[in-house]
Amino acid sequence: MGKQRDGFEKATESYFQFHPQEVMEGPVNKKGNPIKIGIPKELNPDEKRCALRPGAVSLLVNNGCEVFVETNTGRHINHSDTEYADAGATIVYSHKEAMEADIVLKISAPTIEEISYMKQNKAIISAIHMRELKRDVLDTINKKKITALGFELIEDNVGGLPLVRAMSEIAGSTVMLIAAEYLSSYNGGKGIILGGITGVPPSKVVILGAGTVAEYAARTAIGMGAEVKVFDNAIYKLRRLKKELGLPHLFTSAFDSTSLTEALSRADIAIGAVHTHGTRTPSIVTEEMVAVMRENSIIIDVCIDQGGCFETSEPTNHRHPVYKKHGVIHYCVPNVASRVSRTATAAISNIFTTILNKLIDEGSVDTMMRRHPWFTKGVYAYRGNITNQALAEKFDLPLKNLDLILAAGI
Template identity: 40%
Template sequence: MTEKKQLPEIKSLLLPKEEMLEIRRRGKKITIGIPSDFSKIEYRIPLTPEAVELMVSYGHEVYIETDAGKASSYSDEEYREAGAIVVDKHEEVFQCDVIIRVAPFSSEEVDLLRGHQTLISNMHLSTHCQETVQKLMKKKVTTIAYEYMENENKCLPVVRLMSQISGATSITLASEYLSNSRNGKGVLLGGVTGISPTELVILGARTAAEYAARAALGLGATVKIFDDNMFNLQELESKLGQRVFTSVLYPNVIRKALKSADVVLGAMSFNSNPSFRVSEEMVKSMKPGSVIIDLNISQGGCFETSKATDLKNPTYVKHGVIHYCVHNVASIVARTASIALSNVLTPIIIAIGESGGVQNYIKQSNGIRKGVYIYNGILTNKDLGDKLHIASKDIDLLLAIF
């Protein structure tokens, strides 16, 4: 590889025996690759320079593509100083044992893999195609999705953190697209003395909804929250510490709320049923110039009129309503999101090395096992299998074989 140093073997001879013993105790040495996601209009990076420095201290090698951290305000020099090996060629990163990124892997990138590796990234159920999955299976790789990974409390740590960021950021976006600066109708998101406050309707009552509601209430907006689970509604109201309008997803009640709404936020629970909850007829009834922000677009969206957009072309207008359907809203604040993601991934990567490799760690950790959707070339995620009409296997049964 282009910038790989030739000194590690010499340096190891100069280490005290106690230090060499400590390195051996730290488990299996792995090579970690971080490709650039910029071409995919994804600005987050999975590991910060501080995380890389820690990986290197455990004896691992980290290869990162040139300018991979630029959009998150991390320079190549910062990664070099942390001990990473910065490479110019895209394909070099794809030869590592473990490849970590934020965006899903494309069919062309799968062709670059040597096989029998581990890929960690977002899966994006709605965008996966049969060709890519079959190529991954043929390469005998193990793939782990952020969306399904659990921690010891059976929570989804990556989803929760990104939902917090997306929820708060969505209110900033809503305010921006209501203003004249984005050709909106020139409405202030919030409340001003003598003027009726703007209305925000939120579909969903989990993490993204909570952080969006907090931000909107702080500005003085009227917030109405809908969910199909009464416990979620009660829990959210308790967290907010104040009474807000809440309702089960009754069509007539939603229809009435949409007619007066200035902003509608799709924030249903992640990994729930991805079918839309708002029909095109309901969207037609909304006020001209109102804004829809669909945070569930990576799972198919909450609105019948939703279609995926990206950060370069984030919006379109349909039936007079501005639609914002970017799947990676957290990328707007890429540095904050990158630090949050790195905080989750760093202990996992270290644990993989300490346990003797990915296969051992998957057997030991039930939470990381939940994130595996291809194991040694065998599809293990039923949702993905059903979508692509590919037979899937129970990973717990497979672990008895491998």
């Protein structure tokens, strides 16, 4: 494989040596002009995070970029327009101006209106929200030949998902604090404490999945004194989790319906933390299994942005975060990390800054894609083509091989 990739890279580099104009076309300015980066204010009222902090803006400006920040973008993370301006950003007073940059950085998935503001052949990096993405948004992206990347799909150079991991760490820690709120009598809960006290049995937590969200949720729950059970079909993940937590006797199990149903019937809290890369999360807990859970117990489905792993899960938002079904409280907010927007922004900003500095070094988005496959994994639309298999299948659209497109210079 290594030799084949080397040969492929040599072929593509040779092609672009003879087609220099095509290398420089696309979502960046021609060489010699600074790359313009746009940071629009989020239109989603439930999204409080921001793509870049003022410190990151300063680094990018010093590296030769022009950064355009829409006014009041940082209001939810306690950063003023003055701080962004002092960092070297140009403050713009309309959404359209921020969206007209060479590269747009957002948190929420773009709307049709936002895409309509963008210029032809530019680039946008944002969330995809696979479950909620509409066909007309995708059609508008392709019509304008925009290069669109989902930040949750961008890998690092060892195959990890840096932004997903960072948000998962935050979400895992945060969900147990949310659960504690909804256990309280004043929120319609069971009126019990998360954990336990001397002489009183601890609360029982069931976690589905053994990845990053599960690790941080389990760490928080155990630290508060709760009894935790973790389910996952990947035995190596369960083994790793026990090692990471330093708890060789932690209860772990595969997704056996009998064992899982029994655990859920006794649980005070159930956390859905199953992550699938680029596809819909399978429904692991059936409605019948939810029906056996105790009255006013809590389900928090962290993977709702990928479809959710509870059959009874439906997306909610921070303004109306919960609903009841079969007497069970369901919390199914997709962007849990937005509750702690300043912390989440710091993590996102660090990752975006690393990616953008590398992109600046390469000179264009096209060159970045040809030389760094980990970055290319995030591309779901390129110059009118769908390059993500899950999206192609969802909308019954032809899937194009991005490597071949780049090699051909289409």
